[in-house]
Structure formats: C-alpha cells, structure tokens
Amino acid sequence: MSSTKFILGHFDDPDDMMHGIEKLQKNSIPIYDVYTPMPIHGIEAKLGVKESRLGYAAFCFGCLGASVIFSIVYYTLVHDWPMNIGGKPNFPMPVFVPFTFEWTILWTAFGMVFTFFAATHLFPGRAPRVMDFRATDDRFIIAVDAKGNIPHEDITNLLKEAGAVEIKHNERKYVSYE
Amino acid sequence: MASHSESIIREPLITGKNITYAQITNEVLLPVENKPNKAWWIGFVVSVLGALLWVVSISLTFWYGLGEWGLNKTVGWAWDITGFVWWVGIGHAGTLISAVLLLFRQNWRNSINRSAEAMTIFAVVCAATYIVAHMGRPWLAYFTLPLPNQYVLWVNWNSALMMDVFAISTYFSVSLVFWYTGLLPDIASIRDRAVPGLRRRIYSILSFGWTGSVKTWQRFETVSLILAGISTPLVLSVHTIVSFDFATSLEPGWHTTIFPPYFVAGAIFSGFAMVQTLLLVTRKVLGLENYITMFHIESMNKIITLTGSIVGVAYLTEFFIAWYSGVEYEQYAFINRATGPYWWAYWSMMSCNVISPQLFWFKKLRTSIPFSWALSIVVNIGMWFERFVIIVTSLHRDYIPSSWVMFYPSWVDVGVFIGSIGLFFTLFLLFIRFLPSVAMAEVKLLLKSSSEQAKKKLIAEGHLDPEQVKDYTDALKKYDSVDLADYQTIK
Secondary structure (H helix, E strand, O other), rough: OOOOEEEEEOOOOOOOOOOOHHHHOOOOOOOOOOOOOOOOOHHHHHHHHOOOHHHHHHHHHHHHOOOOOOOHHHHHHHHHHOOOOOOOOOOOOOHHHHHHHHHHHHHHHHHHHHHHHHHHOOOOOOOOOOOOOHHHOEEEEEEOOOOOOHHHHHHHHHHHHHHEEEEEEEEEOOOOOO | OOHOOOOOOOOOEEOOOOOOOOHHHHHHHHHHHHOOOOOHHHHHHHHHHHHHHHHHHHHHHHHHHHHOOOOOOOOOHHHHHHHHHHHHHHHHHHHHHHHHHHHHOOHHEEEEEEEHHHHHHHHHHHHHHHHHHHHHHHHHHHHOOOOOOOOOOOOOOHHHHHHHHHHHHHHHEEEEEEEHHHHHHHHHHHHHHHHOOHHHHHHHHOOOOOOHHHHOOOOHHHHHHHHHHHHHHHOHHHHHHHHHHHHHHOOOOOOOOOOHHHHHHHHHHHHHHHHHHHHHHHHOOHHHOOOOOHHHHHHHHHHHHHHHHHHHHHHHHHHHHHHHHHHHHHHHHHHHHHHHHOOHHHHHHHHHHHHHHHHHHHEEEEEEEEHHHHHHHHHHHHHHHHHHHHHHHHHHOOOHHHOOOOOOOOHHHHHHHHHHHHHHHHHHHHHHHHHOOHHHHOOOOHHHHHHHHHHHHHOOOOOOOHHHHHHHHHHHOOOOOOOOOOHHHHO
16 A cells, blocks of 8 residues: 555646646545645635634624723723813713724734634744645645545646646655654 | 736736746845845944944933933923834834735735835834833833722823823734734745754744645735734824824914824825835845836835825915914914024925925936935935924923023934934844845735736737737836837737
8 A cells, every 4th residue: 555645736836726626626536735835816715615704703802802991991080080180071982082992903903813823723833734845935735635545646647637747745744844 | 816817007016027936935035045245234234333322322311311311391302202203103104005005905015015014113113212211210111001009090091192102002013913924924935945953943933833725825814904904094093193192282383183194194204215215225235126116116106295295285284274273372383483493494394395205296206216215315304304393393482481492402312313223224134134025925926917927928818909019018118127129029
C-alpha cells in the first residue's frame, strides 16, 4: 500500500486551480482543502464553505461594549457621585455619546478579531501547519486526502489535465517545521 | 477570477511587463530578506540620533517638570499640544486609506495601505507621548482611567480631555489590530521562505500559524471588511473629539462649531502629505515603482488638493463667523491672528495649506515626483503651523491685556518635537526593514485583474473593438512606466 497521505496539486494560476476544483468535483473526489497566497473570490461557493458568521459576533461584542461603558458612565456620573456643575443636568446624554461610541468600536474590533483567531485556530507561536511552503508565495494548492480507494494515478491525471504545474504525493500531512 | 476584471480603460494598478506572483513576493521582500543598503543605514543613523534627542528632552521634562518647556502663565498649551494634534492628524491618512478606501472598493489602496497603516501606528505613538509628557506627572497617567480609588472620586466624564483618552486609546488599539491582522498572511510568506533558524522561528511566532486555507481567507476578508466599516466612523470621531478639546472651551478663537469637520479634513490633508513624503522615498529606495505608480501618486495629490481646499474654506468660514457673530473678543482673536505679533505663523499656514496645494490643479505638477515630494513637506509644515496658530495665538492674548505675553519655545520644546520626528522615522525604517512595506497578498489580488499585463492580454484576446482600443491607448498616455509601442501592434 502506498504511504501517500495527501496529494497536492500545485497551480500557478488561480483560474486553472478553479478548473481543477471543478474537475475533481465532477469526478466525485472530495477536496480536503485549498491553500492560496491571496484570497480567491468565489471559491467559497464552489467548495461549499458556509458564509462567515463573524458579523454576528461583531454585532454582539459591539452591543456588549456599548452596554458596559454606558453602565460605567451612568453609575459613576449619575448614580454614585452626581455633581452639580453650573446647573447642568445630572444625566447629560451628549456626554455619553463619545464614550459609548468609542467602546462599541473597541469591543467590536477586539471581540471579532479574537473570535476570528479562535475560530481559525490562530494564536502567537502556533506551529504553522502548512502543506507546502509555496502556498504563501506563488502557488495555488489543492489538497486531496489520499486515503480511500480512488487510484492516486487518476487524481494526478485529473489535476494535470486541469493545468497543474506540479503534483506532490506527501507522506506526511504537514511540512515539518521542527 | 474573471468576475474581477476591471474596465479595460481604467489605468493599471500594477505596471511592468511580465510580473508574476513570485516576482511580487521577491520584490516586496527584497529589503526584508537582505541586508539593508547604504541609504537605509544613513536614514537610520540620522533618525536614531533624532530619537536620542527625544529621549534626552523627554527625560529632562520628566525629571524637572514642565518648567523645562517655554510655557508661561498665559500660554499653558503650546508646542506640546501642537505636536500632539499634528501627529494624531498625520495618523489619520493610514486608517483612511485602509478603511474608507476599502469600503469604497478603491483597489489602488492595496499598494499603499500597509505603509500608511504603519505610519498611523507610529504617528499615534508620537502623539501619545506628547499627552503623557504634558501631564507633568506622567506616572499618574492612570488617573485618567475610571478606576475605584482612595479619594472615592471618579473621572470627569464631562471633560473633552476624558473623551480624548477614550478616543485616542481606542483608535490606537483598533488601528494596531487592523494592521497586525492584515500582516499575518505576509508574515507567513516570510516565514515559509526563511531558512530554518532563529529568523524562521521569530516569524513563525509572529505569523500565528497562518496557512492560507480557504476558510481562513474567507473569515479574514470578513474581518477586514467589518474592521474597515467600524474604523471609518472611528477615524472621523477621533479628530472630532480632539477638536472638542478646543471647541468646548469659551476661549475666543477656539469656541467654534466648525472645528470637528475642519479638523478631520486637516487630518486627512496632513496625513496624505506624510504618506506622500514617506512613500515617494520608499518606492525609490526599495524599488517599488511598479506597485506604487504614478496613478497612486496622482490620486493622493488629488486628495491633498481636495482636503487642502476644504481646509481653506474652513479658514475663511472661521473668519466670516467671527465677524458675523458680533462678538468683539472673537473678532479680535481673528484679526490678531492675521495682523498681530504672530502674523508670520498665520501667513505661513495660509500659504502652505491653502495656496500651495492649489498648484496641483496643474497636471504637470501633480505628476511630478520631486514637486509632489517638496509640496508634501510644505503641507506638513503648514499643518504644524495651523495647530500652532490655533493654540498659541488664541491663548497669548486673553481677556486681560495685563496678562498678554509671547511664547518662546525652550530648547527642550524643540528637542521633543524634532526628537519625535526622529522617533517616528526610526520606527518606520525598522518597519520597512523587518516587515513587508506593501501588502503582498492584496497586491497579488490585482495581478490578474488590473495589472498592465492583464489589460494587454484582454486586448490581445480581442475583447475590445478598435474604438475602445483607441480609448485605451489614449488613456495609457497618462501612465509613466508603460511603453506605448507595445500597443501599436494591437489593432
């Protein structure tokens, strides 16, 4: 039995890579993942990646930030220590606006970005699990899980037909960084 | 990808004949992966000397207090707040380029956003040091935070200075997050190209384990778009709030409702000027002419003209409203600005900010690199004078003529200011040395849609009728690096 774990199709053109995805899908070969040096628009629909829900997270964090700072300002300025300055009202709404606004944005930004890091498993010092070093440079890579009964030759040929410039049969899942 | 093709008659955003994805990585990472050249070292040594001056001046200020500065009883705010507003203003262009232009789908931002965002971060660092230094007792900076304390007192939420604390800190942190998130894919590129060793390990830590898989990219783009969406109102709010420091006071010359929009326009104006100052040199020294093209320079010059004109209108409006208000103190403050002892500062501001950018209406000047560079510095000087005029000329003659004085900066004042410029350039030079100064992933996105070669390919494939080809070749005359001969054969 072959020790190949992943078959990687290297493309040097994003259009060819899209063509490759279509070809594999037509032949019912499941695609493990696709790695690219830049975002490719329209690929999510093709691969059936669900729309990101980070927008909802952002909204929730924004609401939370707004509530937190509004409560702090309300507690300190109106409830805990109201001051009479020149007869101005104790609950001055205009004063609340800048603080609430700034913290809505602050919490939205941080909440959403940390959710993004958590959802994509990114954190400082995480061992990079790349399948090929060139995926962040100039290669558009389709990774196919080699397990299963499909003859590897067929996958290789399909990728070649689609315009792959290089096909790799990796014995390990990730390139070693150790 | 095909859906991304831009209109053929639009100017290419990447020039050069046969650029490939690999070439983009190679060219952008050239200064990062190689030893710095002579120009970098000269710049770095000069900047570090400037930064040392900053360290000395700030240390003296901390050690002996604000008496080291030229402030007096009447003029209690001078070069410090001038410097603060100037630096915060400069920071604004970065966010504007990365956020507002992203929302408006202005793809030309892709080549310049990275450096502009870095500039924002460093400018806000310089601004923040001014604020902390001006506190007099900077070790008590935490007093500005709403923390429970032994005095059982809370911060004064009614104060515009408190709003500043929230605005600037939010602005800094959100800009930093926006910048760093955008850097991840490019840091991963450096990591994957590095030979195993310390260098790779460091970039590996910094890259957060980025792999470039589809899902990550999709979420990354969502994050970028939402961050742009929230940064746009943020950037407008920050300088609005900075202007509240003045506008909410009753000082003649400050108490004006036009300040918020006028400050925002001024911030964009000075920020773009600083981007121009930095990038015109950077593109030349790092050989990035194919990515930061004449189109970019011209577009930025157009924004400088627009915002310079807005600022000019604001100056005139202020004058008109001072007269129209019928308040004699207000009227005096403005007449005094133009004809009083600080007339030279006022007219320097007027000529640098209002008159000089109007020269950009001439295409020849707008597309001249030496002229753009010189004018960007003129604008920077003018915008510094603007803040100086607003602050010092309003304060030096108040309601009581017996307290009228002039302000003379001490050498420490000058040292802090010159030093902050040194600090800024030191940080910027370190940035271009260790991180990619052009967002590679975003520029690669343009290669197939709006590069010169993509457009030529479309013509060669016959996607245009002859009339359109003519339009296109006419349009090409506008670009600096395209050889027109290439298009003669396509008929």
